[in-house]
Amino acid sequence: MITKKKESPLSFKITARDKRSRARTGILKTKSGKIETPYLIPVATKARIIALNKKDIKNLNIKCILANTYHLHLKPGDKLIKNSGGLNKFMDFKGIIFTDSGGFQTLSLGEAKRTGYTKLGKNQEREKMILKNEKKPSFVKITDKGIQFKSVYDNSLHFIGPKESMKIQSNLGSDVIMAFDECTPANKSFSYQKTALTRTNKWAVLSLKYHNPKQALYGIIQGGQFKNLRIKSAKFISSLPFDGIAIGGSFGESYGDSKRAMHQIIDWISQYLDDRPVHMLGIGWIDDLFECVSRGIDTFDCVHPTRIARHKQLYISLESGGNKENKFTIKIVKGRYKNDKTKIDKNCRCSTCKHYTRADLYRLAKEKNNNNDYAKLATIHNLHFMLNLLEQIRKSIKAGKFQKLKKHWLK
């Protein structure tokens, strides 16, 4: 019972399909612009890509970003953004803006804060860290009506349910908004996940009811690591008149397994997906991009490229020694780069690589007091690298060479 709206705030046209997988290219269009998919959407949680300014964003040719409901609601406040004419004007950004509903903060400020669980579970290394550090209290309280969040700034309480999330996202004026969901960690039992899914599904219906029809709304598939819950969720979400479908939640308890589980989960639900755009929430390592695109994902958002840039890790291509093992990165503060006068990546044509060597970045990254210069250069490199990789992926799909490219990178 897919009921198409008369004037959809979003159009998505599939332009090519890979013959040997579900990979596809498309054009996603809203009133603010268009992107070619597959596309990795850089994250600008607080309406800002950390370390970059407007000019950098323009030079990088970033056409789409993702901001966050919870964070903007707290600071500077969605009403203030509404009064400045919406996020595009507030940021002076001409492009598509996605907003996340705040549902992920049930995990990131809840279980992740308390025990260190991420959406990909936890690994031994992480567990060790968590056992050492004292557990911190959760910032969320989940009820059937919504989530009571503590402010990360002053501990004040803020209730966000589906209605509130839709209102905030309407105030933010983003092009594409997410249904309000509960992002569950994988350490929860089947019965808990089932209850949470029922809740999320109810919230999905309420999100449809209360959302601003001028905004494109994506429904979110949850269900944790459980096959029947994922399928149930996929059937339900895809039966509703959402403009797009997002895949969220966590995939498995342990880090190693959860990657495979993620692939499997997409495979389970892929038959319930249709020609609407499919967004993979919060995923974006290089191998993940290939695996997910291969399974029909159109858009991604991920903090990883920008975060690891600030944590001194820079992407490198195969030709510069990148591989699955080193996650296609080098840690630029290693002693071996101190006098390395070569480019960060042989193939990269970003402005950082044009003007700086590895030794330059080493020196800047080591500066204690002012890391702004470093963070900016590193972020530019990593984002450029990823945007470029996605372009290569799109080209390969169109040329019927996606499998070859995938194999080449993941060998």
Place this chain on the structure above:
RNA sequence: GCGGAUGUAGUUUAACGGUAGAAUGAAAGCUUGUGGCGCUUUAGACGAGAGUUCGACUCUCUCCUUCCGCU
């Protein structure tokens, strides 16, 4: 040559007559719908020799190192 000071991880340093701490540098790892540039782990040192002592990085002596001053 004489006098004074000095000597602890690669570097900067702390303490102590009884397991030598830290910072920084080095190496390895973590990071996936971002709490603003982070977190975890590992390796690494008492200048050399003799003496006193149950036991010396610590006290004594000799030598060496480096620094300062004087001739």
